[in-house]
Structure formats: structure tokens, C-alpha cells
Amino acid sequence: MDLSLTEEQALIQDTARRFAESELAPQAEALDQTKDREIIKSHCKQLAELGFMGLNVSGEYGGTEAGPVAFSLAITELAKACASTAVTVSVTNMVAEVIQAMGTAEQKSNYLPRLCDGTWLAGSFCLTEAGAGSDPSSMRAQARKEDGAWVIDGVKQWITSAEFAGVFVVWAVTDKSAPKGKGITCFLVDAGNPGVTVNKAEKKMGQHGSATNEVVFDGCRVSDSAILGELNQGFKLAVTELAGGRIGIGSLALGVGQAAMSYAMDYVRERKQFGKPIADFQGLQWMIADRMTELEAARLLLMNAAYKKEQGQPYATEASMAKLFASEKANQACYTALQLLGGYGYMQEYPLERYSRDVRITSIYEGTSEIQRVIIAKNLLSDLGR
Amino acid sequence: MKVLVAVKRVVDYNVKIRVKSDESGVDLANVKMAMNPFCEIAVEEAVRLKESGAADEIVVVSMGPKACQEQIRTAMALGADRGIQIETDEDLESLAVAKLLAKVVEEEQPGLVILGKQSIDSDNNQTGQMLGAITGMPQGTFASEVNLGEGIVDVTREVDGGLQTLSLKMPAIVTTDLRLNEPRYASLPNIMKAKRKPLDVKTPADYGVDVTPRLKTLKVEAPAQREAGILVSSVDELVEKLKNEAKVI
Structure with a gap:
């Protein structure tokens, strides 16, 4: 090994x-x-x-x-x-x-x-809707065949990079009579399509630099050649192909957590109270040791999931585990790191408050921690009988 | 024209270095290593010469343990065409490096040899000059501008009094100063392609060079800790202290 x-x-x-x-x-x-x-x-x-x-x-x-x-x-x-x-x-x-x-x-x-x-400058996924978040199969957006073209109507929410994306990967219901999740198709829509409107940016808690917008599809016409994958097979594509994105978000969370702890570790060696650097107090040392051990474990989970994917092996369970663990532990790392800076951590002059706001979404987007647990348990339990 | 570039593996400039407790040297355990920044500037200059059509091949050479292949690969990712590693675990002194480089120059016959003016670990600032002495090639050290002409190279040097421009007959040696250029980032596809570029591994014995150290390091010490200053209450007090305590005026 x-x-x-x-x-x-x-x-x-x-x-x-x-x-x-x-x-x-x-x-x-x-x-x-x-x-x-x-x-x-x-x-x-x-x-x-x-x-x-x-x-x-x-x-x-x-x-x-x-x-x-x-x-x-x-x-x-x-x-x-x-x-x-x-x-x-x-x-x-x-x-x-x-x-x-x-x-x-x-x-x-x-x-x-x-x-x-x-x-x-970017590409965007248009999956989530106001009423379809963790349960994307309940989406309302639909595409109907009209004069040989597909016409997409619907409103997608919280679309990352929508303001400057060149292409949207859009999911819409194409067969309303099919059982839930079986009649959804995935389309590739150019940003310049006249049926696409990108609404104003959402006001968020963190990650202010990235664009997050509502995207409206109103009579958006595309041809058969815009279908990505197979007709009515779009939902399967969403649940299988997006597992790789969890490695991305887990890796992102890890980076923010590491940056926060690295800043805090430099700080505690410099900051003096009670006549010595606060790094000399064992209470703080244990906080650092715990968080850094968790981040190291998160790193290894991420590397394992990425390695399995690279080898062409099934990796969805590992990706969910890595995303769940890394995002939760990175949130804790940012909390601890800010705590180690005390009042300074709360000030915008120091980057800890930004890290803490930025990291918060990582246990929510690309599948919440709760949904990751659903995926992990479902995959593990369905494997048991094999 | 062929350009030969020498690169050195050193402690990354961001690392806060520590002296070993037995004072035998700098602690390199678990320390991030990187290409010497002046060598990066040398690679960048060579790549620009190739992009402008003035050079057609860039050969990069490094010396040391196997790990220095990383720096050769980095140079290849930046645009060097092939590499030579002279493998040795010996602690190489400037003279040994210059002698080995002289042999490589003899073999490769480059029109231009570009080196960093010094490495940020030992800061010797000797190798380029020694290579000039051994090979008899003209040298332009501390270059802030390099312009190629017909069989000559104009090198603008950063000297104490300002800038000095020398016209050197090629083949020539150039050592780079900080302001010569701003090195690019290696593009990821070029990093992937670097693996497929040829890298020859040689030893000092292949070149018949004895690299045994001639100098003995007695002790390596960290610089003295700077003591806290004091606030003076008036200019008079300052002058008095500078005169009588510091004795500098």
C-alpha cells in the first residue's frame, strides 16, 4: 500500500x-x-x-x-x-x-x-427547485415536445455560477405519467438561449464571491440533440454522476478547515496571556490535536474516495462518507479556530469569521449531511445481501 | 541555439527554517522543498527565449539525490525539453557544481548557460562565476535584462552603482537577478506532459569529477534573537543615548 x-x-x-x-x-x-x-x-x-x-x-x-x-x-x-x-x-x-x-x-x-x-468561465447544474431540494425527483420543471422541439418551462433555484456560466445542465420532467423519478430528462442548454433568464444574485451567509442565482426557463426551446444521456433517464444520471461532486465539496471543506486551523495555530504561538504563549496551555493543545486529527481523517477519506474513482471502482458510498465527514469536521475546525482567536476571531479584520461563514454551506450543498447518511446507509444495507 | 539551465533543490522560501539541535546544519526533516527562486527565473528566461524563436532547445540540469528530479520535472513542466540529473548524496560545494556544469557544457555545447545568481539556502553566489573561470566563457551576472544579438548577448546587470550593460560573445553565462522576469505558473497539461520528456541520470563519476567537499562546516547557528527596543521621551535623550550608549555618533 x-x-x-x-x-x-x-x-x-x-x-x-x-x-x-x-x-x-x-x-x-x-x-x-x-x-x-x-x-x-x-x-x-x-x-x-x-x-x-x-x-x-x-x-x-x-x-x-x-x-x-x-x-x-x-x-x-x-x-x-x-x-x-x-x-x-x-x-x-x-x-x-x-x-x-x-x-x-x-x-x-x-x-x-x-x-x-x-x-x-463556468458551467452550471440546474437541478434544485424551491420545492425540490433533497428530493429532486419532486421537481416541477417540465419539457414538452412541440413541433419537433423540446420546450422547457420551470424555475431552478440556487444555481452556482449562473451569472457567468456558458452552459446549463438542466433537469426537467418529460413524462408526467411515469412513476416518480422515472420520467425526468437532462438537457444541455446554452446560456444564450432566449428562453433562459438569470435572475439577481441571492444574498447569502457566506461564499459571497460565487454567484448563486435563480434561473428561469420560459418557453426555452432546444432540439433532441440537447438531451444529455437518454430520454427519461435523467434522474439516474443526477444521482449517479454527481457523486464526484461530493469529493469536490468535501475537498473544499477540508481546505477551509485546514486554513482556519493553520491560522489559529500560528496565532496561539504568538498570543501571550498569563505571561506565556497561549499555545502552552494544555486545554488549547487538546482542542488543536482533536481538530487536526479529524481533518487528517477527512483528508484520508477524500483521498480514498478519489482513488477509487480514479481506479474505476464504485466510489459513491466513499464519496458520501468523505463529504459528510469532511464538511462536518471542517465546520467544527472553523468553530474551534475562531474560538482560539477569542474576540479577534469575531472581527472581520481576521479571516476566521469569513472561513466560518464560508464553511457553513459545505454540510448543506451537494447533498446535506442528512442525505449523505441516507445514501451511505442505503448503499451499505443493500450490499449486505450480496 | 541550445540553452542550458541549472536548477537547485532548496528549502521552500516560505518555510521558517530551524537549525538542528547539534548545530551541524539546517533541519531538513519534513521540510517542504522547492526550486530555488532565482533558478525559476533562469528557467523562465530560457522559455521566453524559446518562445521568441531565439532558442530551439532547453536542457535543464540539477545535481543531488533522486529527489531533485522533482525540480527537473518542474522545469520541464514550465517548458524545458529534456533533463539531466547528476545523482549524488554528497554535500555539493559550489566548486564541485561548477566543475560538473563545465563537463555538461562541454558535452552539450549550449549557446547560453543560464543560472540563478545564488541559491537561497547557502547564498554563496559562486557557481556561475566559477563556471566562467573553468570554461573561459564570458559571464554576465545579476542580470535584469537579457537581449540576444547576432552571436552576442547584451546583459544588463544590477550593480551597486546602478545598471551596467555588457555585450558578451556567445557562448556565454548569464546569472539571473530578481527583476529579470516574473516566472509563470506551470500549466496543468504541461505538468502531465513533463513525465514523458527525457531525463538522463548520470553520476559525478561519469564526468570524472571528484566532488568530495573541501570545506568543513564547524557549526551552524541561528541568528541572535533581536532584543526589544526602548522608547525615548525626547530627541535630546535619543542623541545622548546614540552618543554615549550606542556610541554610533
Whole structure:
């Protein structure tokens, strides 16, 4: 057994770290405070040019072909500096991967190069609706056949990167008579389609830099060639192909947690109270030891899930476990790290309050912690009889 | 034209270094290593020469234990075409490095050799100059600008009094200063391709060079801790202290 990174993985991790430290970190606070999309857009462009948008996409389509382990490492490093940028990169990578996995040759050559090279700064998934979150099969958006074209109508909510995405992966009900979840189809819709409207950005608790919008499909016409995968098989695609995104969000959470603890550890060695650095107090040492042990375990779970995916083995259960554990433990790490800074941690002058706001969503988006537990238990229990 | 670039594996510039408790050297256990920043500038300059069409091949060389292949791969990811690693566990001194480089120069016959002006670990600032002395090649050290002409290279040097421009006959040696260029990030597809670029592994014996150290390190100490300053209440007191206590005026 070998837990070490390959030379390429280490170099990609190093490049992501350097980019994050030199380009993202100096502007992360400004991005959070001003929500200036021009900052994140210019970073996305640079990241695409360096090959971060198609990490697991074939070179034939302009991807990097670096694999899921490198993807996880890169997202963690980017998230240490800026969670908003990391989530945009993670989701765009997943859009590209889903198109690569399920798309026709024409769809792949049409969409992948532009996602990978930064012509489009992002791609978006349009799955969630106001009334369909953890239970996406209850979605109301529908697509009906009219004069040989599909007409999509519906409202999708909380769509990451919608403001500057070039392509939307949209789920809609195509067979209302089918049992729940069996009549949903997935479509690829260009952002320029006249039937698409991106509404104003949501006001969020954290990750202010990333765009999160409502997207309205009103008489949005697409042809048969826009169907991704098979007709009426879209829901299966959503539940199977999106498992990789959980590795992305878990890796993001890990990065934020590590950044928070790393800041706090530097602080406790400098900060003096009662005549000595507060790092000398055993009570604080134990807090640090616990959080760092949990983050290390989260890292290993993520590496394991990514490795299984890279080997072509089933990895959905491992991805859910990694996402559940990493996001929960990263939340605790940010809480502890802020606590270690005391009153300073609560001040916006220090990055801990931003980390704490940014990390909070990681146990919610890409499947809540509760849904991860449902998936894990269901997979484990259904495997028992084999 | 062929460009030869030498790169060195050093402790990453972000690392807070610590001296070993037995004072025999710097503690390298579990320390992040990276390419010497001045060597990165050297690689970048070579890549720019290739992109401009002035150079057609970039050969990168590093010396040391197997791990220094990482820095060779990094240089390849940035645009070098092939690599040479001279493998040795010996603690290489500047002279040994310069002698080995001289042999590589003899073998490769580059039009230009680009090195960092110094490495951030030992800060010797010797190798380029020694290579010049051994090979007889002209040298332009501390370069902040490099312009290629017909058979010559103009090197603008950062010297104490300002800038000095030398015109060197090629083949020549250039050592890079901080302001020569700003190195790029390696693109990920190029990182993936670097693995497929050829890397020759040699030993000092292959070149017939004796790399046994000639210097003995007696002791490595951390710099003295800086003591806290004091606040003076008036200019008069300051002048009095500078005169009588510090004795600097």
C-alpha cells in the first residue's frame, strides 16, 4: 500500500497552492466584502488557462487528464485561499465530467473545449427547485415536445455560477405519467438561449464571491440533440454522476478547515496571556490535536474516495462518507479556530469569521449531511445481501 | 541555439527554517522543498527565449539525490525539453557544481548557460562565476535584462552603482537577478506532459569529477534573537543615548 502522491499530483497540488497564495488570497477578503464578480471571473479565466477547469477531462477535448485525486488536491488548495473560487471550479469541473461521461461525440466536442479553455468561465447544474431540494425527483420543471422541439418551462433555484456560466445542465420532467423519478430528462442548454433568464444574485451567509442565482426557463426551446444521456433517464444520471461532486465539496471543506486551523495555530504561538504563549496551555493543545486529527481523517477519506474513482471502482458510498465527514469536521475546525482567536476571531479584520461563514454551506450543498447518511446507509444495507 | 539551465533543490522560501539541535546544519526533516527562486527565473528566461524563436532547445540540469528530479520535472513542466540529473548524496560545494556544469557544457555545447545568481539556502553566489573561470566563457551576472544579438548577448546587470550593460560573445553565462522576469505558473497539461520528456541520470563519476567537499562546516547557528527596543521621551535623550550608549555618533 502506498499513500504517497505521484510526481504529477504533487506538482499540481503545488501549482494550485502557489496560485491560491499569490493570486486568490490577496483578493479573497475584497471578493467576500464587495462581491465584485470581476475578481472571480478573472481568476476563473486564469485557472482555466492553467488547466484547472477540466482536471478529469480527456486531452482530446482540451482537458488536463489529471484524475480525481489531483482534482481533490487542487480544490483543497484553492479553498484554503478562497472558497468562492473553489466551488466555482469544482462545479465547472463536474459539469465537464458529466458531459464527458454521458454526452454524445457532438456534445463533447461542442461543449468541453469551451469549458476547459475558459471561453466560458463556468458551467452550471440546474437541478434544485424551491420545492425540490433533497428530493429532486419532486421537481416541477417540465419539457414538452412541440413541433419537433423540446420546450422547457420551470424555475431552478440556487444555481452556482449562473451569472457567468456558458452552459446549463438542466433537469426537467418529460413524462408526467411515469412513476416518480422515472420520467425526468437532462438537457444541455446554452446560456444564450432566449428562453433562459438569470435572475439577481441571492444574498447569502457566506461564499459571497460565487454567484448563486435563480434561473428561469420560459418557453426555452432546444432540439433532441440537447438531451444529455437518454430520454427519461435523467434522474439516474443526477444521482449517479454527481457523486464526484461530493469529493469536490468535501475537498473544499477540508481546505477551509485546514486554513482556519493553520491560522489559529500560528496565532496561539504568538498570543501571550498569563505571561506565556497561549499555545502552552494544555486545554488549547487538546482542542488543536482533536481538530487536526479529524481533518487528517477527512483528508484520508477524500483521498480514498478519489482513488477509487480514479481506479474505476464504485466510489459513491466513499464519496458520501468523505463529504459528510469532511464538511462536518471542517465546520467544527472553523468553530474551534475562531474560538482560539477569542474576540479577534469575531472581527472581520481576521479571516476566521469569513472561513466560518464560508464553511457553513459545505454540510448543506451537494447533498446535506442528512442525505449523505441516507445514501451511505442505503448503499451499505443493500450490499449486505450480496 | 541550445540553452542550458541549472536548477537547485532548496528549502521552500516560505518555510521558517530551524537549525538542528547539534548545530551541524539546517533541519531538513519534513521540510517542504522547492526550486530555488532565482533558478525559476533562469528557467523562465530560457522559455521566453524559446518562445521568441531565439532558442530551439532547453536542457535543464540539477545535481543531488533522486529527489531533485522533482525540480527537473518542474522545469520541464514550465517548458524545458529534456533533463539531466547528476545523482549524488554528497554535500555539493559550489566548486564541485561548477566543475560538473563545465563537463555538461562541454558535452552539450549550449549557446547560453543560464543560472540563478545564488541559491537561497547557502547564498554563496559562486557557481556561475566559477563556471566562467573553468570554461573561459564570458559571464554576465545579476542580470535584469537579457537581449540576444547576432552571436552576442547584451546583459544588463544590477550593480551597486546602478545598471551596467555588457555585450558578451556567445557562448556565454548569464546569472539571473530578481527583476529579470516574473516566472509563470506551470500549466496543468504541461505538468502531465513533463513525465514523458527525457531525463538522463548520470553520476559525478561519469564526468570524472571528484566532488568530495573541501570545506568543513564547524557549526551552524541561528541568528541572535533581536532584543526589544526602548522608547525615548525626547530627541535630546535619543542623541545622548546614540552618543554615549550606542556610541554610533
